[in-house]
Amino acid sequence: MSPADAPFAAVAGWPAAHSLSPAIMTHWMEAEGVDGRYGVLEIPPERFARAVRACAGMGMAGLNVTVPHKTSALALADTVSEAARAVGAANLILFAEDGRITADNTDVLGVEAALSQAPQNGPAVLIGAGGAARAALHCLKAQGREVRIVNRTRESAERLSAEFAVSAEIYETPAPKALAGAGLVINATSLGMAAKPPLEPDFTVCLPGARAFDMVYAPLHTPFLGAARRAGLTTVDGLTMLIGQARPCFAAFFGASAQPDDSVRDVLLRRLGEAP
Numbered sequence: 001m002s003p004a005d006a007p008f009a010a011v012a013g014w015p016a017a018h019s020l021s022p023a024i025m026t027h028w029m030e031a032e033g034v035d036g037r038y039g040v041l042e043i044p045p046e047r048f049a050r051a052v053r054a055c056a057g058m059g060m061a062g063l064n065v066t067v068p069h070k071t072s073a074l075a076l077a078d079t080v081s082e083a084a085r086a087v088g089a090a091n092l093i094l095f096a097e098d099g100r101i102t103a104d105n106t107d108v109l110g111v112e113a114a115l116s117q118a119p120q121n122g123p124a125v126l127i128g129a130g131g132a133a134r135a136a137l138h139c140l141k142a143q144g145r146e147v148r149i150v151n152r153t154r155e156s157a158e159r160l161s162a163e164f165a166v167s168a169e170i171y172e173t174p175a176p177k178a179l180a181g182a183g184l185v186i187n188a189t190s191l192g193m194a195a196k197p198p199l200e201p202d203f204t205v206c207l208p209g210a211r212a213f214d215m216v217y218a219p220l221h222t223p224f225l226g227a228a229r230r231a232g233l234t235t236v237d238g239l240t241m242l243i244g245q246a247r248p249c250f251a252a253f254f255g256a257s258a259q260p261d262d263s264v265r266d267v268l269l270r271r272l273g274e275a276p
Helices: 022-031 045-057 068-074 080-089 107-115 131-143 154-164 223-230 238-254 265-271
Strands: 010-014 037-042 062-065 092-097 099-102 126-129 145-149 169-172 182-189 213-215 234-235
Touching: 010 022, 010 045, 010 182, 010 238, 022 037, 022 238, 022 265, 045 092, 062 068, 062 238, 068 099, 080 099, 080 107, 080 131, 092 238, 107 131, 107 213, 107 238, 126 131, 131 145, 145 154, 145 213, 154 169, 213 223, 213 238, 223 234, 238 265
Parallel strands: 010 037, 010 062, 126 145, 126 182, 145 169, 182 213, 213 234
Antiparallel strands: 062 092, 092 099
């Protein structure tokens, strides 16, 4: 296959230079012997639609889409997957030979990877009601779990609960009683990045064997996860979700499956300055 014929994909965002997607995709292409290319496109919001259509016309395989373009990607699509429609956002768009655009959401698969083998007893507490929380709530609804949503504004949490038709208990921050008896706590906000988070969950009131999942991966060791570990919870960092959502994207772009090993995690740990 000539370089011109090799599948070409990219991550699109504003900004996007910090994305770990190129490291993931390059590692898997090398590991699987895939002849392909993967780049970075920094696209301002006002130019996103025009840029995406240009990418389709160039014969690209597709794009990974990151903030702030996930809802715009959904609006541009000719075909929308069930997951993307349910979540109301797309992190993957694929281009057909005729230029038609398909939008999908693999963030839900990333959340599912993070929640695999999580205890099913006790309520699930979802911190946040913004864009990142949507994929998590979609997965929790599919599990049929009791859900509690903790958010700065009650109105936003109530809208999210109503949109997903989930009968969630709503708590405004600070919410000292929200974690009582919880079996799962998900942080879908940026609070995990703060040295002194505005919300400091009391993980000691969770059920024995509870799990805490932080969607943040930079920094990897967040105060949120540190507090959970000190209370004895099992923790899952944001790299698990990042890798989980990337696997189906790699297959869609390059027609190959990435092997389910930990080698790509080691690559990302080194990129983040962490010893594997």
